[in-house]
Amino acid sequence: MLFKSLVILAAASSVLAAPLMERQSNASTCTDPDLRRAWHTLKDSEKKAYIDAELCLMSKPAAHGLRGARTLFDEMQSVHVLQSEIAHWVGQFFPFHRLYLRAHEYLLQTECGYEGAHPYWAEHLDAGAFSNATIFSAENGFGGNGVGDLLCVEDGPFANYTNPLGPGYKVSDHCIERRFADRVSRGSSAAVVEACMAKTNFLEFWNCVEMTSHGAGHGGVGAQMTNPISSPGDPIFYMHHAWLDRIWAKWQEEDPSVRMTEMGGNNRPRLGMAMPGAGGNPFGSGPPTPGLGSMEDMIRPDDVPAPAIIGDPGNVTTLNHLITMYGILPNRTISEVMNTKGSYLCYEYD
Template identity: 50%
Template structure:
């Protein structure tokens, strides 16, 4: 091959490998979706709930279950540790990609602007029985009985148990007050990664989980309620809003521990069949670094923390639209 042709080919391959993200996925607030957009997202989630599992993960029977399994299998390695926010950013991206590639969803992952509903989740439009996620639970097991997900059977959970059960909710508006704007503002005002991460993981993180209650209150199996993804997308937006205040510093700022305490507040004890975390691939010690590998258990490629620090990079390629 002539030298000029080789040079052109090398340049072309280099440009392709470093191609910038051009058209970013636009993540919007749920309350800004019209009814057609809401139904499109709901139907895509129902599609994942109907597709059979393909990865052989324990007790998972549907593709929806397999995303829940990522969380269940790694709960003690992904909460109260430096990888908390990066891990959830990675799982959200994998989930969004599955909705689009496996269920023909043409939109993007929405977020629940929870501060609008803080202290009054019970009246939120997100619990609409037609254009939302169904309402509060009822009966002895707090099963949801309205909305598109009322008849879904969770196969994973509660917690580390794997027994068939309903999606349950127990809305608590004392807890939902933790999603208030003042809590968000407090986190955005933090000047270090450790302070911001700990703030977000406490409140507003706890406000959404505790406010919805029941399944969402379970730190291990909470992705069994599809609201999990809208809640954590909102938290991801808060982290991004914090990063955007000083991108030069905060797009590479990471630290914390890799190993959570054996007894995490609000989490059930780790059973013997779940090994004690000892670090992560690429990051074997107890200090979280950018080399830390985020394990998706086959639900899309594994990512390093470095891969997910910038939401506008070639891998993630999305942005948040302010409501």
């Protein structure tokens, strides 16, 4: 209860303390957007194409020298590890993960020949029953729940992958770990999403989604996905965040003249936020488990420098804030990723 209260208090103070960034144009030059579709609507051949491309990233050597990474898949995870403390409970939460998803999609397409757009997991259809979700099929999905003391995923396409990053900042070999929590996954329900969609400004909307559906998706999958630092080691991470990006995009479309340029919030989490070293975990709670790790794993070590805030003079997130992708994609300002059908990005959701 104390943890929950601290999170709610901190989120509320963020809303009150962070003014909105001045309006700025983001003219669209996207005339033929890619269509990002729900996983359950894809043909089996389309699902296989996506899974094969992800397996390809897991087989290709790392190319950017990022800490602990052996493959391109690991390097995507490392981008998140290196910036996790400025990617959650901050104003760039949505923009950062939008560009991060595009970086993942870009690698799938350019390195592994994937011809589709990035799919998403329509989590509201599985809320309260992640353990029975078809996306976790061993035949044409991401494999099922973890088993044994180590909670290793032992079926499906990713059963044999050795992930060298995590838990947290730790560099250590381990399997992909899951521990479904159906009760926690209820926070992904359509009713919860609708309540967030009803928010009328960015700060309220962002806090609502991050505190509910975001955490429910991570916590509902469990284990590795509950770690706020190294969670992209489970490939379901990208499907979850594509769903969250869809929610944001649909919210923006309801009032585009305002919401395509509406930004605010803090650049670093406020006191009491559940971040590494702050005594909590934003994606779940309970004793250390494989994937989640211990609090020691959550404290940034000396060989991971504090991520820099570039483009904002203070602690208020603006459209000039620069999002860093460590060479996988060119760095972009938040302004450049506000519109999924703008001058840089070119996709839409079904």
